[in-house]
Amino acid sequence: MAAFEPVLSRNWNVAQSHTLPVYESRGGYQAARKALTQMDPDGVVNLIKDSELRGRGGAGFPCGLKWSFLPKDRKETLMCINADESEPATFNNRILMEKDPHQLIEGIIIGCFATKATAAYLYVRFEYIKAYQILERAIDEARAKGYLGKNIFGSGFDLEIWVHRGAGAYICGEETGLIESLEGKRGWPRIKPPFPAVEGAFKKPTVVNNVETLACVPHIVERGADWFKSMGTPKSYGPKLYCISGHVNKQTCVELPLGITCRELIEVHGQGVWKGRKAKAVVPGGISMGLLSADELDTPLDFEAIRKPGCLGLGTAAVTVIDDQTSIVDYLYNCARFFAHESCGQCTPCREGTAWIYKTMKRIKLGGGRMEDLTVLGGIQANLGITPGTTICGLADGAAWPIKNALAKFRPELEEYIKTHQDPRYAVTPLQTAITMGSPTTAAVTPVSIGMSSPTGALRSPHSS
């Protein structure tokens, strides 16, 4: 590990690193010049294929393969850069954009050259105001220098980059949701096929890449595929920006080769769990990816090994540490609230399922939990997402996975919580129970406090009493 040399983050601690002169003084735009003047687009695509660069956005789809899905006879190609970084606890793209925007622009130039895209749309999360301003300035600088616009580096290649700000929706980080939003529509993910490579933004072939993926591209062009593959673990090569947050002494974003273990990340780079406590659980890559228990901390954080303990994937490699003083119920409640709030409302299972999980978690948290709720939650989560095929996009998978992992790994704690946290104010009423039984039991005639203004007053709400 001693030989590892950070490349993505090499300019972060340099003064004025976001300006073009500083970036160029550190060897910037040489890779783009090399790609555009000495290589042909297919050469770049093959190079990226050889490097086995996998998308850094979450799904880990091979980048070169994605570029080669574009139809051969296409007339126009568009590129979308996904900078709608909304996964909780993830902030590597923000730092990449704020500290080193020209690295990203160089990556976009090479990526667009490889895919023959003439326009690139940088979809920036609404909340990233600083990143937006820095990117706009950087693009102006690059354009003034002739690195963007017509006939870049005399190669005859034209490119314009447009920065588009989102409106604050998690779902617009899904590639087709992003495209819909970019087109000015409601950010509802599209059905596939057709994939964006065939019919994407404005009905044209479109490549959607993550910021970090494109930031890797100039370095691969400069140093070659073998250099890239010298880092990481099989099937997961190259450097990766890990975000560490939660109950650690140092919340930070570090660049490391893929495959570092979770324990090393916490102990060495996060400087250990805070207040001298122990980790109870660790979120490996954004809350959609599930949970690692304290026993599983030696799992390498790469695209493949993380699946073994039952997590959904590496995701954004945003590691959140939960210490042993924190209730897993609180964690699940917050996750459920997030997904219920961010579900776009398109597919039935996700729209209804995320809200159901949220309401149930809220009741458990407040003290109205029942043992059978865990069974119900288990049933709901099993039916959510593209894994069972019940939704269009993966948001519901993300909503299901924390529940799934918690039920598998922390069930005794959940049961203990339900037993010890009982508050009659939030308990399920006999009438509600009777209704779920589907039979008119004697419970149905038990006096219920009717007289609320809500039309569902007969079903006494556990929360409004």
Added chain:
Amino acid sequence: MATMILNGQEYTLPDNEKLNAIQAAQRFGVEIPYYCWHPALSVVANCRMCEIEVGSKDPKTGEIKMIPKMVPGCQTPARDGTVLVTNSTKVKDHQKMIMEFLLLNHPLDCPVCDQAGECGLQDYSYEYGQANHRFVEERNVNPRKDVSDLIQLNQDRCIMCTRCVRFTREITQTSELQVTRRGSHAEIDIFPGIELDNPLAGNVVDLCPVGALLDKDFLHKQRVWFLAKHDSICAGCSTGCNISAEENRGQLWRFKPRYNPNVNDYWICDAGRYSYKVANDVNLLNSAYLREHGVLGTISIDKALTSVDQSLKATSKDGGKIGAVLSPFLTVEEAFLLSTYIKQLSANSVLALGPVPIEGEDKTYHPDKTTGRTGDVSFVVPRPFTIHAEKCPNRHGVEAVLKHFQGEVIEFKTFTNEVARADYAAIYLTAGGLEPFLDQGVADLLRASTKMLIVQDVHVTPLAQLADIVLPGATFAEKSGSFANADRRLQSFDAALAPRDGSLADLDIFAILLGKSVAPILSNEILAELAEIIPDFAVAKGGKLPEFGAVLGTTPASTTSGSAERFADSWTKHRISSVGSYA
């Protein structure tokens, strides 16, 4: 020849059509439940009700490979080698799960809901759902609101299939409706102050699979299972939209569109939708009248008819000139019988076309596939829909009959000009339109220029006040027959109501005048006769027309097009046959 496998059995797919899994399965008698899919709207696959197991058969090895996930049937094309499984436990469990999810926040107020009886949630709950659910939380109560003067939106019942939103985007391209808010709080809404008031707006009510979008005109008036449905044709304009006229207790309650790919596709316009009210008007003509000693007095219909026949025969014997005006609201059978009768009286008699009401200009909606979501649009076949300016149903049909009898069509204007010049001994004028159309000037002119004026109408008009004999004919709802629309497509329809008290269906009136028969006259028998005599009508040989009508002057074989059966969402059909007996 393409072969697909459905639930273990092989079926041959039609060559000329592109079908998705839902349509293909329907062809072969297997129902895949769905909500959001509609054959004329883009595929969004968001209700997830139609998910099935899909696979493919390797053409070389014959090996069947199934996709491990469930796949929505609406986005799955039926191709050679497609394997569909719709009856496995996995599929059934999935359907139960979706039904449970859809009903979590549904108010279950079926007893006061107008959709009850033709509701997708009710039918599918019964057939694919489960008796209870496990939801013990507080329900979301989304608001009820008006989206226009005619349409109410009960958002609490909505299942977010977005059919209505896609209709306003893709078919009318007016985009009044959209989705607001997110997740389980998502709502259908209009922009503030911009109502859903386009001329096709009422169709969103028909599209809605649940009781969310409601027609205020029909609200809480009838339970749908009491309504008897009759296949009818809208008389509102020359489009000739296929409609279902729904009646109970001798009154029409609503019109619903019926699918016809060659005419109206799945839609009707709002003007046509509410034209049913004309047939319910209590002030319609309800007796025959005869002028005696200068005063119009009521008379029984048979006496009136005898009187008409005698006076016309006497006129003809005296060599008096007889003119007849054939309203474009008459069916072709009625036009044929009346023409036969008038020409029998005297070969010199003049047959003229009645006034053709024109209002505004033709308006055509060209559905735009590009405004919809991207995706495989090959099984979406939306066709243009036109609202015609010509506000009568059968000008082309009447003209075809007139051309046969006298070689030319005399327009009403020409006729009145001629009436003013020449002396007519008798004029037999038929009307029967949706609205009374003759003005006082024309009435006075006709009265002044003829000795004998016979008016057959449904409305009490200025002309009827001046007539010698007034015959109470049938409204569009009280008669059966055939209309030829603006594209000369001949379509047959049934009567929805019995003749009003004191009136007689026009076809019976003419048959009695012709002395044809005392038995009930059937319009298809007359049509069969017509088909033998007038070459243009050869398509109606035997009095039978193809399912979607036939264009005049063509041969029957060349007129069959479109899919074999009429499309209707399953929940709009009466699914349990015994329900009808309660009516």
